[in-house]
Amino acid sequence: MSIQSVQRAVAILRCLSGSRRLGVSELSEQLELAKGTIHGLLSTLRDEGFVEQDADTGKYQLGHALLELGTSYLDVNELRQRALARADWLAQKSQCSVRVAVLRGGNALIIHHVFRPDNSLQILEVGSNLPLHATALGKALVAQAGLEPRVWPRLTKNTQTDNAKLEAELQLTREQGWALEAEEAVLTEAGVAAPIFDRKQEVIGSIGISGAVRELLIDDAPKAELVQLVLEAARHISRELGARLLG
Amino acid sequence: MSIQSVQRAVAILRCLSGSRRLGVSELSEQLELAKGTIHGLLSTLRDEGFVEQDADTGKYQLGHALLELGTSYLDVNELRQRALARADWLAQKSQCSVRVAVLRGGNALIIHHVFRPDNSLQILEVGSNLPLHATALGKALVAQAGLEPRVWPRLTKNTQTDNAKLEAELQLTREQGWALEAEEAVLTEAGVAAPIFDRKQEVIGSIGISGAVRELLIDDAPKAELVQLVLEAARHISRELGARLLG
């Protein structure tokens, strides 16, 4: 049994997430609900801090409470807790940007991000969704379970969009225990990632490094010492989560 | 008027935000509500991705949708916030009026406006809607996604109303990375604009300069240094928003 008004409140938030700022009438039209209904939902969401109302125009946009609960979600996540220390360690050892991802809704959701340890301008990617077929983190996440054949978007000229070849690549990933991505999502950038297991020996996340091609690869193959570092980090976190790994 | 079930759903999220993981009974006790009520709310929240249920224990914790909406909240304010400084910079460098727009409801909505730095009488255009087919800001907004063929209003004798020619112009915009408008909306006025990307590599806005034809154009082409300034401003804001640009 689903509660209608909660569903509708969520639908409003999703609409606001798409567009930047919407009014009662626009939402009423988009969701095909009476203006009074929308207004009631919006004003309770406003009281709770889930949306904010522009003082001038009266229009609504997303509110701060979502950000607070969003970061709270990160705190709750057990994988993230365990990964914090190891991610720092990996960033120091590899001198690369480190990211930790989980599988959520057909994407790789970034739940932790450590900047490359130089002082360059970088942006926190926590909360971003990455495609599964064109990132090392994504491949590491789904290598065990496999991927349903579908039409994959082409992001660069190197993006693998053929389901058979993708499956072959996932099998290689499964066998060697780590995943590679070379300019498949963004030109000039590459990544190496490995899966993280829980106590049920199931993949619950992945950790990986990313950076410029020339820093990670030699002759289209990742530097061996970097692969070892990633694997070591992933195995360490897996053990902390209760996984019993072979070897 | 406040909607009870939404308030209760939020209360559940707040409880879960405090504790790490809670069950139906615990929540029922804390919020003094029947277990069935809590269960109904929780299962709709689960379907929406706002909470996740542990497969083993059946207990609930916060879900990934909160993180996604939370980062979405950041994006809403970030575009305007990041654009503020760069818009001033662009106005100083170009000595032109600068405007920042987002796509909303089939129009280019102005969300920021810096006057031409010359003390002349000008009108604040924030909040006004510009047509997509006859403005540089509009073309920059829709060049990536394309435009549905429709009947466009003719604003001046130079307004492009032919769908095929408009599409060709958008393709040119896409290829060169910036858009031009010359007396298509208002006679004697021209504009140059470039798209702003977010971390999903999607166009979330555009920034551009506008002014008299004789100030912006030479022989029907925009001055090269002005185009470079606009591109530099747009790229700078995009990078600050997390976009990873090619080249």
Add this chain to the structure above:
DNA sequence: AAACAGTATTCGACATTATCGAACACAGAC
């Protein structure tokens, strides 16, 4: 200046909808 077209908001009647509480199924402990 006045009528207009937009807003967001309020309000009351209606019946849809969420609530309650008991009964259920399953798990682990003793």
Add this chain to the structure above:
DNA sequence: GTCTGTGTTCGATAATGTCGAATACTGTTT
């Protein structure tokens, strides 16, 4: 085996949220 805990299902009840018209307000147009 019982017992106590869990999360879940179900049906009767009325409280609740919904609708749509009416409102107040703002800015624009005539």
